[in-house]
Amino acid sequence: MNKILLLLFTIMVVCACRSGNDAKLTIATSANMRFAIKELVDAFSEQTGIDCEIITGSSGKLMAQIIEGAPYDLFVSADMKYPEALYQRGFTTGTPQTYAYGRLVLWSAAEGIEPDITILTSGQINHIALANPKTAPYGQAAVEVLKHYDIYxxxxxxLVYGESISQTNQFIISGAAEVGFTAKSVVLSSEMADRGAWIAVDENACRPIAQGAVIVKSTGEMKKAEKFYAFLFSEQAKEILEHSGYAKNEYTNR
Structure with a gap:
């Protein structure tokens, strides 16, 4: 019931923003992109004059909302699986394209803790935060890392699970978890740059986090959606994404 009410509320809010010729472009965005998407949208709006509404959440839940009828114009995911699933079911205008590769980090905001894979099994660590691997690609990647090092x-x-990277970050910042896995884009953001310490996870410890985007077929703002989609793959957008901790290629050093 709560999920249905939340979806109805989201639809009402989005629809309220669509009245008139100045309707906003609504972009459903994975939580790891929370900081980068704002910078992308600001640059896009300045360039085109098109206003955007950003809805963030775990990729799996955003996909479910699109299937249930949420009026989103674009879906900017944390992986390729969910956009591909939407494409296969006929909810998108075309096949998903990879706009960036995400990077996983191990982060701690707790005083006196230097994050490292080797301390996760020690008595120093009681709680390890990660996004729900059932719906969040970065959570799936974190589980792969733990299994890679044979410590899962x-x-x-x-392990304590956040519904998305955003909630996972709250667990880490609040100290509810001494350490946790999050996106590199989070720890590089201006809001989090000075919070605690982090290390990059070995790229060989999990599959590359290819992040895809699609235009939702039911969009009522097709021309605007196509403009943002093109912008997302522009050199300007790539520079913003790289500055935010994302990579153009599967492996940074190859």
């Missing part, structure tokens, strides 16, 4: 079963009881 050893730390399984310490």
């Amino acid at each position: 079963e050893k730390v399984e009881q310490k």
